[in-house]
Amino acid sequence: MNGCEGFEIAIEMRLHGASDADASERLNAHLGTCSACRKFETDARRMEESMRSDTEDLVRQVDWNRLRARVRQFKMANWSLPAGLLLSLFGFLAALLVGTSFARKGGLTWRQLISFAPSLGVVLFAVALLIVVLFSYSLKRSAARIREARKAEESSDGLLAYCRKELEEQIRRLRLGWLAPVGAAPLLFLTAWNAHRAQVPGVLLVVTDAILPAFFIVLGLHGRFVLRPRLQRELEELS
Amino acid sequence: MVAISAALDPAREAALLVRARGTSSGEREEAFNEVFEAFRKPVLALCLHLTGSRTEAEDAAQDVFLVVFKGLAKFRGESRVSTWIYRIAIRTAFRTKARRPKTEPLIVDPPGPASDPALDHEKSRQLRSALGRLSADHRTVLALFSLEGLSHLEIASTLGIPEGTVWSRLHLARKKLAAELRCVGY
Numbered sequence: 328m329n330g331c332e333g334f335e336i337a338i339e340m341r342l343h344g345a346s347d348a349d350a351s352e353r354l355n356a357h358l359g360t361c362s363a364c365r366k367f368e369t370d371a372r373r374m375e376e377s378m379r380s381d382t383e384d385l386v387r388q389v390d391w392n393r394l395r396a397r398v399r400q401f402k403m404a405n406w407s408l409p410a411g412l413l414l415s416l417f418g419f420l421a422a423l424l425v426g427t428s429f430a431r432k433g434g435l436t437w438r439q440l441i442s443f444a445p446s447l448g449v450v451l452f453a454v455a456l457l458i459v460v461l462f463s464y465s466l467k468r469s470a471a472r473i474r475e476a477r478k479a480e481e482s483s484d485g486l487l488a489y490c491r492k493e494l495e496e497q498i499r500r501l502r503l504g505w506l507a508p509v510g511a512a513p514l515l516f517l518t519a520w521n522a523h524r525a526q527v528p529g530v531l532l533v534v535t536d537a538i539l540p541a542f543f544i545v546l547g548l549h550g551r552f553v554l555r556p557r558l559q560r561e562l563e564e565l566s
Numbered sequence: 567m568v569a570i571s572a573a574l575d576p577a578r579e580a581a582l583l584v585r586a587r588g589t590s591s592g593e594r595e596e597a598f599n600e601v602f603e604a605f606r607k608p609v610l611a612l613c614l615h616l617t618g619s620r621t622e623a624e625d626a627a628q629d630v631f632l633v634v635f636k637g638l639a640k641f642r643g644e645s646r647v648s649t650w651i652y653r654i655a656i657r658t659a660f661r662t663k664a665r666r667p668k669t670e671p672l673i674v675d676p677p678g679p680a681s682d683p684a685l686d687h688e689k690s691r692q693l694r695s696a697l698g699r700l701s702a703d704h705r706t707v708l709a710l711f712s713l714e715g716l717s718h719l720e721i722a723s724t725l726g727i728p729e730g731t732v733w734s735r736l737h738l739a740r741k742k743l744a745a746e747l748r749c750v751g752y
Contacts, residue, residue, distance in 0.1 A: 336737045343711060345718050345733075370744050374693075378712040381690050382611035 331357075331364050338368045342375065412462040419455060450518055494562040501555040509547035512540035574604050579647045586638045598635055601647065606631075608713045609655045615709035616659035618698045626662040630655045645723060648716070652724045656706055689752065696746035704739035711736055 337354045340346045346354070358365050472493075519536045574582070586597035609630050614623035633654050641650060697705055710721045722732045 332737070335741075336733050339733055339736050339740065340718075343718055371740055374708075374740065374743060374747075375712060377689065377693050378615065378697075378708065379611075379714070381693055382614050382712075 331361060331367075334358075334361070334364050335367050338364065338371060342368075342371055412458055412465055416455070416458045416462060419458060423451060491562065494558050498555060498558050498562065501550050501558070505547045505550035505555070507547070508543040508550075512543040512547075515540045515543065574648065576646070582647065583638075583641065583643055586641070594639055598638055601634060601638060601651070602631060605634075605648070605651050608716075609651065611713060612652065612655050612709050613659040613662075615697060615712065616656065616702075616705060617663045618694045619663075622662045623659070626655070626659045629658045629662070633658070646720065649720060649723045652710065652716075656724070660702060692747065692750050692752045696743055696750065696752070699746050700739060700742055703735060704742055707732065707735045708739045708743060 334354060334357050337346060337350055341351055341354060358368065516536065519539075582597050582600055585593045585600075588594060588597075606627070610623055610627045613626040613630070614620065617623050617626060630651070634651060641647065697708070700708070706725065707721070710716060710724060711718075718729060718732050722729045725732065727735070
């Protein structure tokens with residue numbers, strides 16, 4: 328500790344506007360006689376200016392719109408699954424109404440439609456129930472995950488650990504989970520084929536016979552060969 | 567030289583918090599946009615000094631504003647908004663820096679156009695390298711003092727230390743930085 332330490336601190340205070348007139352006068356008197364302190368003041372100003380100009384270039388170059396958009400994306404991501412399931416439920420009910428309407432126009436009576444219920448209705452009811460259950464579960468899970476994320480953000484290493492955990496869970500789910508939509512595709516096809524024999528009208532035939540099973544197969548393969556490798560790469564980057 | 571001003575005045579902060587806690591999502595969005603505009607440059611500057619890397623500084627700044635976006639409505643106002651945001655920025659920047667593998671050297675990203683690119687790039691590299699060798703406390707106090715418009719009282723509040731300690735810590739950090747820079751012929 329040298330005798331000039333007090334004056335060096337006074338230099339810092341004056342550099343940042345925290346020095347009063349008396350302190351400034353005493354400092355000036357000392358600087359008149361001490362070359363070491365004059366050098367300290369010059370070096371301190373130079374370092375401050377260097378640190379400021381170093382960041383100004385970066386600040387000018389950043390894409391602020393992109394930064395703003397990414398923040399919003401993260402916020403929305405937690406609600407995408409329950410929203411998607413809710414839309415699926417509405418879509419399913421709409422398809423059911425449209426199918427029934429076409430059936431009626433095709434000459435089928437309500438009695439005939441109701442007679443299909445044991446074979447077709449059970450499957451349709453099961454699908455609707457599954458969507459509702461998944462929606463409620465996903466809503467509860469999303470809310471719990473948001474709470475967990477908020478808690479993770481408050482601690483020093485929490486955010487990183489939370490991101491790793493989320494990624495590991497998604498990778499684990501996809502290990503065998505991709506097989507579910509691929510396995511469901513033949514079942515959908517068989518249901519549609521069974522409906523042929525019950526004389527379900529043409530429009531519904533096209534949808535269930537070809538498009539829906541194909542969509543489920545593509546979904547499963549996308550999970551296995553696109554999504555899972557991407558999540559694994561992200562996890563490696565965080566490790 | 568473009569000034570990076572680091573704080574909102576107290577009246578504006580109070581009005582902003584009222585809007586952030588409002589029932590309308592439009593008001594809350596507006597409050598966040600105001601915070602983003604006011605603090606994007608100083609937060610990025612702070613993150614750059616603490617991480618030493620442009621890429622990490624941008625990542626950290628993104629994480630900071632995500633936390634701010636989620637927490638602004640629930641902010642209790644026990645400290646200034648700027649104090650809260652800088653505390654988040656300091657934690658986030660160090661966490662982002664910690665993700666970098668220990669064996670990997672400090673990444674030095676070239677700065678933008680300058681009057682003497684080669685000289686400025688070298689000076690910039692030396693400065694960031696020297697800052698990277700300081701302890702976290704010293705680097706933080708130097709980084710906060712480099713932000714214009716942030717008073718020593720606000721810095722003390724952000725760091726959670728007394729006013730006197732801020733000056734002595736700054737002084738010690740300055741001496742250490744000067745010693746590091748002398749070693750490389752800055």
